Amino acid sequence: MDFHWTEEQAAFRQKLDDFLRAELPDGWEEFSKHGPASPALTEFARQFCRRLAEGGMLFPHWPKEIGGEGLGPWEQQILAEVMWEWGEPRGGQYMNVNWIGPTLVRYGTEAQKARYLPQIASGEMLWCQGFSEPNSGSDLASLRTRAVLEGDHYRVNGQKIWTSYAGLADTCFLLTRTSDDRKRGITILLVPMDTPGITVRQIPSLIGEGDIHEVFFDDVLVPATQRFGEEGQAWEIIGFLLTNERLGIPRYHLARAALDRAVAMLKQAGDFADAMVRAEAARCAALCEAARTANYAIVQKRVDGLPVGGESSSARFATVMAERDVCAFIVEHVPEALAGASAYLQMHHQRGVVAGIAAGAAEIQLNIIASDVLQLPREPR
Amino acid sequence: MQLSLNEDQTQVLDFVDSLTRPYAAVPMHDTSFALTSDALDGALMDNGFLDVMAVEELGPVTAALVVERLARLPFAVEAAVSSLVRPLVDPELPRPVCVVEESALRKPVRFLKPRASVIVVGPSGVRSFTASEAQVRSAGEEVLYAYPMAYLTDMPADARRHDVSAGEVRRALRVAMAAEAAGLLAGALASVTTYVSERQQFGRPLATFQAMRHRLAEAQVLTNGVYWLALRAAGTGDSGDAAMALLHAQEAAKKVGYDYHQFLGAMGMTLEHPLHLWTYRLKALTSELGGRGANALAAAEAIWG
Numbered sequence: 044m045d046f047h048w049t050e051e052q053a054a055f056r057q058k059l060d061d062f063l064r065a066e067l068p069d070g071w072e073e074f075s076k077h078g079p080a081s082p083a084l085t086e087f088a089r090q091f092c093r094r095l096a097e098g099g100m101l102f103p104h105w106p107k108e109i110g111g112e113g114l115g116p117w118e119q120q121i122l123a124e125v126m127w128e129w130g131e132p133r134g135g136q137y138m139n140v141n142w143i144g145p146t147l148v149r150y151g152t153e154a155q156k157a158r159y160l161p162q163i164a165s166g167e168m169l170w171c172q173g174f175s176e177p178n179s180g181s182d183l184a185s186l187r188t189r190a191v192l193e194g195d196h197y198r199v200n201g202q203k204i205w206t207s208y209a210g211l212a213d214t215c216f217l218l219t220r221t222s223d224d225r226k227r228g229i230t231i232l233l234v235p236m237d238t239p240g241i242t243v244r245q246i247p248s249l250i251g252e253g254d255i256h257e258v259f260f261d262d263v264l265v266p267a268t269q270r271f272g273e274e275g276q277a278w279e280i281i282g283f284l285l286t287n288e289r290l291g292i293p294r295y296h297l298a299r300a301a302l303d304r305a306v307a308m309l310k311q312a313g314d315f316a317d318a319m320v321r322a323e324a325a326r327c328a329a330l331c332e333a334a335r336t337a338n339y340a341i342v343q344k345r346v347d348g349l350p351v352g353g354e355s356s357s358a359r360f361a362t363v364m365a366e367r368d369v370c371a372f373i374v375e376h377v378p379e380a381l382a383g384a385s386a387y388l389q390m391h392h393q394r395g396v397v398a399g400i401a402a403g404a405a406e407i408q409l410n411i412i413a414s415d416v417l418q419l420p421r422e423p424r
Numbered sequence: 425m426q427l428s429l430n431e432d433q434t435q436v437l438d439f440v441d442s443l444t445r446p447y448a449a450v451p452m453h454d455t456s457f458a459l460t461s462d463a464l465d466g467a468l469m470d471n472g473f474l475d476v477m478a479v480e481e482l483g484p485v486t487a488a489l490v491v492e493r494l495a496r497l498p499f500a501v502e503a504a505v506s507s508l509v510r511p512l513v514d515p516e517l518p519r520p521v522c523v524v525e526e527s528a529l530r531k532p533v534r535f536l537k538p539r540a541s542v543i544v545v546g547p548s549g550v551r552s553f554t555a556s557e558a559q560v561r562s563a564g565e566e567v568l569y570a571y572p573m574a575y576l577t578d579m580p581a582d583a584r585r586h587d588v589s590a591g592e593v594r595r596a597l598r599v600a601m602a603a604e605a606a607g608l609l610a611g612a613l614a615s616v617t618t619y620v621s622e623r624q625q626f627g628r629p630l631a632t633f634q635a636m637r638h639r640l641a642e643a644q645v646l647t648n649g650v651y652w653l654a655l656r657a658a659g660t661g662d663s664g665d666a667a668m669a670l671l672h673a674q675e676a677a678k679k680v681g682y683d684y685h686q687f688l689g690a691m692g693m694t695l696e697h698p699l700h701l702w703t704y705r706l707k708a709l710t711s712e713l714g715g716r717g718a719n720a721l722a723a724a725e726a727i728w729g
């Protein structure tokens with residue numbers, strides 16, 4: 044074991060950092076308070092991702108055949124950490140990098156790959172993820188948005204909710220029901236968001252403007268060629284993409300950066316001498332680093348080509364624990380951070396408080412740890 | 425020992441309930457981060473509900489009961505300091521009344537605005553003044569707390585001195601904050617239990633999952649503990665009781681602030697569900713008087729020296 048970065052890895056992180064320092068505009072921290080899905084950040088990301096792509100930093104971990112640099116999972120993790128620490132200047136395009144790209148490569152038809160991969164690779168495409176519904180959150184397999192095949196089109200009716208980026212996305216990665224079989228009756232459609240019959244409503248949230256939406260589908264006609272995978276194959280594909288998505292956001296890294304920033308503010312105010320405050324900060328740091336190492340252990344499995352199971356839920360919950368306590372530390376000891384005194388810490392709060400909910404609620408992760416890692420007998424149904 | 429409400433207290437709380445009934449729910453389509461109402465504020469003042477501490481047969485326990493009850497409302501009302509701290513300093517101070525630690529000017533102040541009364545506590549004793557426009561700096565549009573808040577930019581040299589000691593004002597402030605937290609905890613808990621009893625996943629109400637029931641049941645225990653500690657601290661006037669009450673309140677606030685939003689799922693991230701109106705007030709209270717560590721030390725000092 045070696046807990047140090049190689050020279051190349053350190054240089055890669057440095058290169059990314061330098062790039063961001065040079066490319067991000069003055070007042071970036073203030074600007075980054077706009078949520079990743081806000082119109083302002085989305086607009087910015089379109090320019091920014093193009094420049095990242097030109098510099099070979101949009102998909103460094105992708106294979107060379109599809110426009111990447113062929114770097115490995117560690118570099119993917121470093122990339123994700125640096126971007127998230129800077130407030131995710133890629134906006135919603137981080138999803139392209141983390142799971143949409145790899146999923147297209149694995150399951151897309153040649154026509155779909157030819158249509159979408161170049162747009163993704165040039166940093167110009169924004170997707171949204173139409174999974175959750177008003178009555179189907181944790182119980183995703185109960186979803187009811189219907190897609191009925193009529194000749195060469197599917198007719199889609201139903202409603203999605205919490206959809207990030209929906210207001211501005213080009214295409215929706217949409218889960219629909221094509222038969223009543225709970226899991227094998229779900230089918231993915233790639234739906235252009237400007238298709239007639241789609242209505243988007245923004246939901247006012249405490250995590251910044253433009254972040255979450257309701258999306259209504261009223262007799263939306265989608266060409267059958269836009270089906271992704273086979274009918275009923277969605278559950279398998281989601282399994283593949285969620286393992287990518289779950290490790291996707293290195294929240295522990297921003298939590299640590301926010302903690303360091305909070306401590307710097309306390310020091311500057313002369314309030315970091317108090318032993319209670321210092322001990323509390325150290326406890327938070329330990330939680331962040333415990334989460335970091337749990338995540339790194341999974342990156343290592345990927346490097347080694349080993350399957351990743353319930354331990355990704357364990358890493359994810361470790362991250363939730365870190366975010367929970369860092370958010371609480373800041374509120375308790377640097378309360379001004381959420382009242383205009385620190386754009387960076389406000390950005391962190393708005394992104395940190397969703398750690399236990401977005402991309403699958405924490406209690407579901409705990410259930411997975413209990414059954415898959417601890418191998419506990421299941422609750423009787 | 426006599427822990428049931430006396431007739432006067434029952435009557436006061438009944439009056440408070442009927443007066444505040446129109447404010448028990450969030451107005452339709454309101455999605456503000458902090459909810460306030462001048463009409464509610466005025467009605468409480470006109471009916472003397474914020475002055476019960478000075479009434480001989482009512483006193484500090486009744487004042488704490490009123491503060492707790494009002495904090496259960498989705499509306500933020502400046503009741504705690506006016507009811508439980510102001511009488512020690514000067515019962516005539518115009519509302520809203522804010523308390524500021526001399527050494528903590530970096531922190532935002534709840535309910536501060538021009539013409540608010542500011543009580544300053546510090547090594548040099550207790551002083552008060554009326555805030556001028558120039559002494560108040562707005563915290564901007566994006567405050568993530570469910571109280572109106574602003575910053576105090578400086579203190580006038582000629583602020584009025586008061587005879588009461590800083591320790592006594594801090595004790596009363598701890599009681600006030602604990603009583604307010606007790607009501608906020610109760611309001612938030614009611615909001616969450618309603619939601620998880622109705623919301624179904626996996627073919628059953630969320631509230632039937634034991635993982636959730638236990639955490640909610642624990643929250644009930646904490647909420648109940650804060651309620652009784654706050655009332656006892658009001659009743660005994662003891663510094664240790666006051667510090668324990670606020671410590672317990674801040675511990676509870678930290679725990680439920682995470683749990684409650686968790687239990688609502690993505691709904692808890694919206695401004696369309698009112699949960700934040702309680703939890704984001706509780707968050708603001710966790711930093712009062714230095715937070716859990718400082719209040720724990722104050723409690724230890726008061727209890728064991």
Ligand SMILES: Cc1cc2nc3c(=O)[nH]c(=O)nc-3n(C[C@H](O)[C@H](O)[C@H](O)COP(=O)(O)OP(=O)(O)OC[C@H]3O[C@@H](n4cnc5c(N)ncnc54)[C@H](O)[C@@H]3O)c2cc1C
Pocket residue numbers: 171172173174175176179180181182204205206207208250254255397400401402403404405406407623625626630633635636686687688689690691693
């Ligand atoms: C910021 C944000 C962005 C999002 N973006 C998207 C998006 O782009 N696309 C999309 O499709 N979705 C998105 N979501 C939705 C997200 O995937 C869901 O919020 C999540 O799956 C949880 O579902 P829910 O909100 O309906 O909560 P619910 O399923 O109603 O759960 C509420 C609470 O009950 C608990 N619970 C549920 N079942 C059990 C159980 N069996 N045992 C114990 N506890 C249980 C949960 O853990 C949670 O604490 C987003 C959410 C957020 C907050």
